[in-house]
Amino acid sequence: MLDYIIVGFGLSGLAFVEQLEKNNKSYVVFEDSSQKSSRVAGGLYNPVILKRFTPAWQAIEQVETAGAFYKNIEKKLNQPLVFELxxxxxxxxxxxxxxxxxxxxxxxxxxxxxxxxxxxxxxxxxxxxxxxxxxxTGRIAIKKLLELYLGVIDQKKSLFKESFDYAALSTTPNYVEYKGVKARHVIFTEGFGVQKNPFFKDLPIVGxxxxxxxxxxxxxxxxxxxxxxxxxxxxxxxxxxxxxxxxxxxxxxxxxxxxxxxxxxxxxxxxxxxxxxxxxxxxxxPTVKDRKPILGTHPKFANLHILNGMGSRGILIAPSMAQNLFAYIEKDVPLNKEIDVKRFMT
Structure with missing residues (x-):
């Protein structure tokens, strides 16, 4: 049995997979390349909203976490991916x-x-x-980063380049099963594609x-x-x-x-x-009406989780949100109420 199935691989999926790698957890990734917001983004990491000269949400914490996160991946992939700008x-x-x-x-x-x-x-x-x-501030070569990281996952035989069939997913109290693959958890990191996800489609991710x-x-x-x-x-x-x-x-x-x-x-x-x-x-x-990310566990299915709603600042906030979700699932560390999916699902 695997530890995790990851559905979707933009910045949120990458950030969560990196948490799994650091903690020696087993996983597979399903990615059909239908969502492109991460790949076409400008790539800038910037802690300031320059229209009004105000700090981004949790600016200091996000910059510190994200900076170390991308430098570590750059070293891991042995490619220039982070550029001070x-x-x-x-x-x-x-x-x-x-x-x-x-x-x-x-x-x-x-x-x-x-x-x-x-x-x-x-x-x-x-x-x-x-x-x-x-x-x-600086620029991340996001498209190259995602392609290289997916290549590593593919070499491990852990990548399925196909759309996820939600109807084929069955849940039990202790694990899920999908087309013969058993895992303890599923993490949906589909960006705006979540609108097609029957478990989380009613969330206010407006796009x-x-x-x-x-x-x-x-x-x-x-x-x-x-x-x-x-x-x-x-x-x-x-x-x-x-x-x-x-x-x-x-x-x-x-x-x-x-x-x-x-x-x-x-x-x-x-x-x-x-x-x-x-x-x-x-x-x-994947923007949210209250401008905060959405993460946490489905109220009825304890094995199904979401990591979404990063909006236009996914570069900065995805690494720390992935840390928060991993700690919540594996160590029962409570999520901040302002990011918990429970604010929209009861």
Whole structure:
């Protein structure tokens, strides 16, 4: 008998599997690549909400946990996956600069926001009011990370590249069985795909579509992430990811002309040099109405668990949420009420 069946393998699935690896637990993963939000995400880890200059939820704890988590995986996979990358926030007015200085004085933000303003020296960009710099930020090569990690799981004969058939899952008080595989627990980490899961489909994971365009510009020459109305994220070799959109209504996974036009319009407000669009990607973020992740155990089936709802900040929060869920299942460590699935299921 196995310890765990993992259904879905985005950032949440990766984070939980890493917990199993660290604790010598046996598992198999079912992944059909239907959910792409992790793979198409911008890859930035950033503890500050740059629209309002406020800290992200549990910012300090998340940065510390996530930083060690990704460095450990980078070492394990022996591939460059973590890149330090400062974020420069473009100011739109002197008033915004003053709000930035006020935020710098707040205890939780002083370690993340630089009180020094930075002049723009790049003629490719229109930056009339200087930059503010966010510290302790960077980029994770998420798509490469997930592909490499799945390859390791596949080599162990622990990967099933197929959709999960919920009707084939049977539960008993002590274990579950799925197509001849017995395990003590099932962890559903399906992102927005949870809407098809009969055990957890009624959770308020509403979904938020995000699209990016990938551009090439030999004249841009940016080595930091630039945040204005959109992010410009350097990927190397004169390639940049630009985005993202936020659409609560469109739940399709296809890219749209409307999103491309929106991103172009916002980009060209401050980009002054030629560029070429070479790709466009889209994914549905698993967002929750109260903006907190959802984890815990099904109220009727003690072997079925969920790890979901990471929204647009999965890079930062998935590692610590996986730790919390593992400790809850294996060591009976209570979950914080604000993240427990019980707030929506009784």
């Amino acid at each position: 400062p974020i420069l926030r473009r100011f739109n007015s002197v008033e915004e600069q003053n709000v930035w200085f006020e935020a710098c004085d707040k205890p939780i933000l002083e370690r993340f926001l630089s009180a020094e303003l930075y002049e723009n020296t790049n003629n490719a960009l229109d930056i009339p009011y200087q930059y503010g710099k966010v510290k302790h 938020n579509k995000g699209e990016y365009i990938i551009i090439e510009s030999k004249a841009l020459k940016v080595t930091e992430a630039i945040k204005s109305s959109v992010f410009i994220i350097p990927l190397g070799n004169d390639i940049y990811k630009v985005g993202a959109t936020y659409n609560n209504h469109d739940k399709s996974v296809e890219v749209t002309e409307r999103a491309k036009e929106e991103l172009i319009e916002k980009l060209e407000r401050f980009l002054k040099v030629p560029y070429q669009i070479i790709d466009q990607v889209a994914g549905i973020r």
